[in-house]
Amino acid sequence: MTIDPDAFRPLPIVxxxxxxxxxxxxxxxxxxxxxxGEAESxxxxxxxxxxxxxxxxxxxxxxxxxxxxxxxxxxxxxxxAEAARRQKRDDNLDTWAARAIIAxxxxxxxxxxxxxxxxxxxxxxxxxxxxFVIDVYVIQAFxxxxxxxxxxxxxxxxxxxxxxxxxxxFGLTPTAKPTWWLIAMVASxxxxxxxxxxxxxxxxxxxxxxRASRRGERQQTPAEALVxxxxxxxxxxxxxxxxxxxVSAGERAQEPATERQDxxxxxxxAKxxxxxxxxxxxxxxxxxxxxxxxxxxxxxxxxxDELGKRPEWTEIRDALVAERLAEKTVSRATCQRVxxxxxxxxxxxxxxxSDNVRALPGS
Numbered sequence: 122m123t124i125d126p127d128a129f130r131p132l133p134i135v136x137x138x139x140x141x142x143x144x145x146x147x148x149x150x151x152x153x154x155x156x157x158g159e160a161e162s163x164x165x166x167x168x169x170x171x172x173x174x175x176x177x178x179x180x181x182x183x184x185x186x187x188x189x190x191x192x193x194x195x196x197x198x199x200x201x202a203e204a205a206r207r208q209k210r211d212d213n214l215d216t217w218a219a220r221a222i223i224a225x226x227x228x229x230x231x232x233x234x235x236x237x238x239x240x241x242x243x244x245x246x247x248x249x250x251x252x253f254v255i256d257v258y259v260i261q262a263f264x265x266x267x268x269x270x271x272x273x274x275x276x277x278x279x280x281x282x283x284x285x286x287x288x289x290x291f292g293l294t295p296t297a298k299p300t301w302w303l304i305a306m307v308a309s310x311x312x313x314x315x316x317x318x319x320x321x322x323x324x325x326x327x328x329x330x331x332r333a334s335r336r337g338e339r340q341q342t343p344a345e346a347l348v349x350x351x352x353x354x355x356x357x358x359x360x361x362x363x364x365x366x367x368v369s370a371g372e373r374a375q376e377p378a379t380e381r382q383d384x385x386x387x388x389x390x391a392k393x394x395x396x397x398x399x400x401x402x403x404x405x406x407x408x409x410x411x412x413x414x415x416x417x418x419x420x421x422x423x424x425x426d427e428l429g430k431r432p433e434w435t436e437i438r439d440a441l442v443a444e445r446l447a448e449k450t451v452s453r454a455t456c457q458r459v460x461x462x463x464x465x466x467x468x469x470x471x472x473x474x475s476d477n478v479r480a481l482p483g484s
Contacts, residue, residue, distance in 0.1 A: 227256045230276050237283035241299045241307045251310065255279060258314045266450055267321050275310070417446050417459050431473035432460070
């Protein structure tokens with residue numbers, strides 16, 4: 122009989138202490154398992170509570186951030202509205218202050234100019250026209266930024282002349298009658314103003330074209346004359362060629378020597394002349410220069426796309442000054458006129474932004 126060592130198992134020893142120890146060990150193991158279960162359950166509960174608290178904190182922070190952003194937007198809108206109200210108030214103040222100053226100045230100067238006209242002999246039915254033309258001339262000079270010194274000098278001279286004459290210090294004879302030169306000077310004021318206003322209101326483009334025409338007029342050069350004339354080969358039509366080449370002695374005597382030398386078709390081959398004529402015809406003509414008004418409109422129209430909104434008058438002024446299309450003292454009314462001309466062609470542009478540009482008095 123063979124005994125397998127691996128199949129050997131010790132016989133159980135029945136002992137009261139062993140049984141009690143095993144029972145106690147099993148009880149301890151059960152208690153440990155119970156405590157492990159409770160710890161694991163508490164850990165899961167704590168993790169869930171921590172996740173819930175973290176989610177609550179995140180949601181609370183998000184709500185606070187949204188409220189902060191909303192409050193910031195509200196504050197920004199309030200600031201914009203306040204800035205717009207202040208800008209409108211400032212514009213109204215500037216407009217009415219300018220109107221009040223103009224009204225007061227016109228009233229003060231007009232009285233002296235009217236009295237001066239009456240002093241030199243103008244009838245009262247037409248004497249009021251002298252202060253009228255002088256003051257309108259002054260206003261136009263300020264609006265156009267031209268003839269400002271001349272206009273101010275004229276109105277100052279008229280008032281000073283009247284007050285000095287009224288005090289018997291200037292321009293009156295011993296019998297209190299105006300001198301002939303004072304009458305002539307006052308009578309020529311209206312004509313002088315008419316001439317200055319004509320120069321001031323003349324279209325710049327027409328003036329430039331007239332000046333360019335005076336400078337650019339020149340006689341046609343011999344080469345251009347040859348290019349512009351159709352010349353046929355003498356071998357094709359000899360009789361017509363001889364007629365074309367026949368020039369009277371009188372015409373020869375009047376023509377310059379260089380022109381006579383260039384206009385000898387018999388010595389020049391026909392093909393190079395035709396080539397020159399073709400090259401001259403293919404040469405592109407120079408486009409006429411655009412006016413300052415058109416260039417201003419193009420620059421301001423591009424400003425809409427650059428800003429993505431309706432430009433204010435200060436932005437229009439800065440853009441025109443940067444492109445050397447206007448002086449730094451360009452008026453708000455001029456900027457608005459350029460913008461109104463653009464929006465008249467494209468009404469949709471007027472819907473962008475808010476209109477903070479207001480016309481000056483009399484614009």
